[in-house]
Amino acid sequence: MINTPYLLFLGDAPDALAAKVAQGVKDWRPELCVGQLRLPGCRADMGLDDLTVEEAVERGARTVVIGVANRGGVISKAWKVSLTEALKVGLDLASGLHNLLRDEEDLVAIAAQNHRALHDVRVPSVDYPIANGVRRSGKRLLAVGTDCSVGKMYTGLCLEKEMRARGMDADFRSTGQTGILITGNGIPLDAVVADFMAGAVEWLTPDADPDHWDIIEGQGSLFHASFSGVTLALIHGGQPDALILSHEPTRTHMRGLPDYALPSLERLRDTALPLAHVVSPDAVVTGISINTAALGEDEAQRLCEDVEKRMGLPTVDPFRHGAGRLVDPLA
């Protein structure tokens, strides 16, 4: 577990996209964010107070979350100055970067001197079991996408928020770096060794009360040649009772794979559902989540209506329109 609240480190982010981890934490756990720390040249802004590490400590911060991608695969000297100061004033560090904090000798030494923790959420910290496929109590939902990065995490977080607002017992279960930094725990599934992927998902979503919902963060896509195996491990480890189909309508090809077209929502449904039935014979698709961030209001509304009519399932952009109609069939 990562200590909260957070100071969000935006570094010298060249644009808003580079700080999407910070954006995720800010969007979903604003109550945990005491402020932001920006270096000269930073072009991202979470709309939080700009704080020094000392000011952040005064406001109760416990951990600096590195909310920005680094350039060139190195943790720069400019970053090191800030991160070192943070450790010295009593803050832990948490990072989802490929470069691990634990591999930076200077940070390790200063953290040890100051009794601070370095959290590398990209690296599994648990020896996960091999999946046993035994049916578990409680209910589980998983979003599966036509592609990677189409809004599965935001869909899950919207569902958790709406369910909790209705008094339902629901937990978002993080399976990626950003999700883990948002919720403070989870599994970095794409860094788990192949044999243990499904077992890690079983471990993440254990037996629960009959009315409890685990909202499992989706990863990859069954149609993405690079990462489909991760997606199938999520389906078979997750034993979903409900599937949500997720789609981004302006994508012209699969992310990172220019030769690959996106599948239709029908093809996604007809592929994912029989695979879910292997572990969860009564699984059903209960709704469709469209990421309309790139569309205007009217266009977004019309698209959702068209898809709903075509597919016969509640269809919304849950971040834009609320997740209510996706939760209705689950209540």
Added chain:
Amino acid sequence: MINTPYLLFLGDAPDALAAKVAQGVKDWRPELCVGQLRLPGCRADMGLDDLTVEEAVERGARTVVIGVANRGGVISKAWKVSLTEALKVGLDLASGLHNLLRDEEDLVAIAAQNHRALHDVRVPSVDYPIANGVRRSGKRLLAVGTDCSVGKMYTGLCLEKEMRARGMDADFRSTGQTGILITGNGIPLDAVVADFMAGAVEWLTPDADPDHWDIIEGQGSLFHASFSGVTLALIHGGQPDALILSHEPTRTHMRGLPDYALPSLERLRDTALPLAHVVSPDAVVTGISINTAALGEDEAQRLCEDVEKRMGLPTVDPFRHGAGRLVDPLA
């Protein structure tokens, strides 16, 4: 690459099954096996000459292959005596055990003193790329199973043997420990980190001559809750032109999953082929391989005929009857 030829170490194997790695090497690369080394109490026998490590060296051996599973998760003192002697007389060691040779300090020290190599084939030795899905030249075949351990590796090795006997250009591509010890190279796919599984398979089966066949060793099953993600990564990384369906007809439930029935061959076909089409639009199922080891001759023959009639595809036990009829559609 592991130096050949081999001395097969059977240790104190309690039965033949415990020495199945040695059996695989003996069955498929008998010309690489100069003899076997057995300790008191060994109940496995490859039918090779029993040799001391010195005698093995005289016959040209370069590597001791640990062809037996160890008990209790430790490398015993009795084993250590033999393995130490082997290093001292100039032999390398190769192992697919979960316990790594490199974690045994005494073996590491003696290997270093004698300039010998310790090969732990369970551990990836390459930083595999993320799959890019780009269509590659050459042809690829993959066996997909109704379950794990139904004979996919033997099917692939039978196909390679038959293709080579016909003068076809074919290579068996190992994706598991036993396969790697048989062929001397490959990828330990179940030990690869999730994000890189499909990329490892692409790396293993690169661009090749138009008439070249890579026979990719299958792993797991799309219907096995523990390992299905590995299987889908094989399909999407492997870009198969041809799929062979593999089945073991006496299995009463999925291996290690007592609550799970095996899928029918029809269901396997209808699940695997559309997933293969994502990366390989012209992929076809070209035959069926039945592991009839547990059946009598007449029963085996009758079953293959029945399945062939039902499925409309060449159906044989390639280890028992030869792989000719599976190769015919590929020639």
